[in-house]
Amino acid sequence: xxxxxxxxxxxxxxxxxxxxxxxxxxxxxxxxxxxxxxxxxxxxxxxxxxxxxxxxxxxxxxxxxxxxxxxxxxxxxxxxxxxxxxxxxxxxxxxxxxxxxxxxxxxxxxxxxxxxxxxxxxxxxxxxxxxxxxxxxxxxxxxxxxxxxxxxxxxxxxxxxxxxxxxxxxxxxxxxxxxxxxxxxxxxxxxxxxxxxxxxxxxxxxxxxxxxxxxxxxxxxxxxxxxxxxxxxxxxxxxxxxxxxx
Numbered sequence: 001x002x003x004x005x006x007x008x009x010x011x012x013x014x015x016x017x018x019x020x021x022x023x024x025x026x027x028x029x030x031x032x033x034x035x036x037x038x039x040x041x042x043x044x045x046x047x048x049x050x051x052x053x054x055x056x057x058x059x060x061x062x063x064x065x066x067x068x069x070x071x072x073x074x075x076x077x078x079x080x081x082x083x084x085x086x087x088x089x090x091x092x093x094x095x096x097x098x099x100x101x102x103x104x105x106x107x108x109x110x111x112x113x114x115x116x117x118x119x120x121x122x123x124x125x126x127x128x129x130x131x132x133x134x135x136x137x138x139x140x141x142x143x144x145x146x147x148x149x150x151x152x153x154x155x156x157x158x159x160x161x162x163x164x165x166x167x168x169x170x171x172x173x174x175x176x177x178x179x180x181x182x183x184x185x186x187x188x189x190x191x192x193x194x195x196x197x198x199x200x201x202x203x204x205x206x207x208x209x210x211x212x213x214x215x216x217x218x219x220x221x222x223x224x225x226x227x228x229x230x231x232x233x234x235x236x237x238x239x240x241x242x243x244x245x246x
Contacts, residue, residue: 005119006146011139012093015072018187019095022073023103031185032075032135038219038228039134039239040079043161046215046241047130050159059084067128067153069118070136074100074111081109088112088128090121118149127155137164143197144205151209154244160211163239167196170235199234211242
């Protein structure tokens with residue numbers, strides 16, 4: 001791991017093994033398929049509020065530039081494109097980018113997929129209206145610098161939206177023991193509890209980058225519908241939207 005990147009090579013190699021399963025709703029990434037509706041709704045609503053857009057429009061993000069950091073096979077990039085955004089999806093794993101491009105062509109969408117890192121784009125001076133880092137922070141080498149880099153990619157007046165897992169005993173029991181070893185929702189070894197980030201740590205990192213949290217919500221599993229919904233419980237999964245004051 002280079003000191004100039006937050007990439008954890010162990011994580012990249014592990015995700016490469018399941019690159020062909022990105023779009024299989026019953027495969028290794030099925031948990032993300034189930035999370036997608038609540039993620040998309042949160043991003044749409046926060047962007048609509050921040051940029052004064054119409055969330056009821058079929059393409060509320062029309063004209064807005066979006067970067068999906070750690071896009072993998074494009075599970076979130078494609079919905080953002082369908083909402084009208086100009087999407088750039090980046091991931092250091094070439095296998096995931098190949099899967100994303102193949103599915104994009106099948107879907108007839110236009111997305112700028114790149115096998116690169118957030119740090120490389122930040123050094124190049126890239127900037128976007130909306131910066132997404134969803135279910136990525138817990139897989140990077142150092143969360144603090146990574147969050148700072150994500151904030152650097154936000155254009156003046158832009159917004160950063162992040163999603164990750166809290167570091168609590170409850171998250172160890174549910175996100176690791178339950179999801180990986182009991183229910184098998186994700187492959188064993190997907191998460192390491194010590195790499196989870198608390199909301200306080202996230203807010204501190206965002207504040208250090210000059211951003212303030214505009215919204216913070218938990219993501220709670222509904223056992224009856226096997227889906228997810230926003231909630232007040234931040235003990236396991238949670239999402240945050242942040243903006244630079246002024």
